[in-house]
Amino acid sequence: MTLSLAQMAVEVLTTADGRAKTELSRSYAKAWFAARAGQAEAIEIGSASPPMHPARPDKPELLSPRDVPRRRPGSEKGRIALLHAVAHIELNAVDLHWDIIARFSEVPMPMGFFDDWVKAADEESKHFNLMCGCLEELGSFYGALPAHAGMWRAAEDTAKDLMGRLAVVPMVLEARGLDVTPNMIEVFRKANIDHAVKALETIYVEEVGHVAYGSKWFHFLCGREDIDPKETFHALVRRYFHSTLKPPFNEEKRAEAGIPPDFYWPLTEAE
Ligand SMILES: [Fe+2]
Ligand SMILES: [Fe+2]
Numbered sequence: 001m002t003l004s005l006a007q008m009a010v011e012v013l014t015t016a017d018g019r020a021k022t023e024l025s026r027s028y029a030k031a032w033f034a035a036r037a038g039q040a041e042a043i044e045i046g047s048a049s050p051p052m053h054p055a056r057p058d059k060p061e062l063l064s065p066r067d068v069p070r071r072r073p074g075s076e077k078g079r080i081a082l083l084h085a086v087a088h089i090e091l092n093a094v095d096l097h098w099d100i101i102a103r104f105s106e107v108p109m110p111m112g113f114f115d116d117w118v119k120a121a122d123e124e125s126k127h128f129n130l131m132c133g134c135l136e137e138l139g140s141f142y143g144a145l146p147a148h149a150g151m152w153r154a155a156e157d158t159a160k161d162l163m164g165r166l167a168v169v170p171m172v173l174e175a176r177g178l179d180v181t182p183n184m185i186e187v188f189r190k191a192n193i194d195h196a197v198k199a200l201e202t203i204y205v206e207e208v209g210h211v212a213y214g215s216k217w218f219h220f221l222c223g224r225e226d227i228d229p230k231e232t233f234h235a236l237v238r239r240y241f242h243s244t245l246k247p248p249f250n251e252e253k254r255a256e257a258g259i260p261p262d263f264y265w266p267l268t269e270a271e
Helices: 005-013 018-036 076-103 111-137 150-157 162-190 194-225 229-240 251-256 261-268
Strands: none
Touching: 005 018, 005 076, 005 111, 018 076, 018 111, 076 111, 076 150, 076 162, 076 194, 111 194, 150 162, 162 194, 162 229, 162 251, 194 229, 194 251, 229 261, 251 261
């Protein structure tokens, strides 16, 4: 029996091991796009009950952010810690993109919405594997260090609000990635670690797309409900994101992703 897209999402979410999760994610993405191109039997969106928390491997140990040891990026250990943190973010992102598909499958959306998040999930899967490869080249592996425990909070907080999910996950958290990645690339360029530079450059380019998908579908939903996107974005970020936004911003890449300055600057200050 062919699984629906929502069932595929739940299969990914309930797979614990990172390599197994991303392999499944990539094979479902391939099946989805083959079906969309008419090269295989159609896959319906369907519906499913995603778990409140995705399955995760036993390692890394998850610690509250203040207990995660601070990284000094100038050292070998610091660079490994940086790659480990990115691997953890990427694995979380795989689950976030499949979760948006399964969690909100009852909201009628154009097929392009599903295409975008399947593509994003596929790219995050590739990013996780790229980071694992970099860690292994430096003699480490994903799971060797403790990682941040709070990553799923945004998903829990916005589990019943698709616009809230789009505002906080792609348009705040993934947009933040655009702000910080250029400095990270510099750290590895200075250390002449070419494979990490290349991997992070791939991530940087593809993440612009994920933020753009967020902005596109957020604006679509605002238009469908005839509400003001900027006001709505501010209200949702203040409701679901428990902090102000931190400059400096990557204004160029944010613009490329469809997020203008008047969306984020007012959120640098508490209300
Ligand atoms: Fe990514
Ligand atoms: Fe992403």
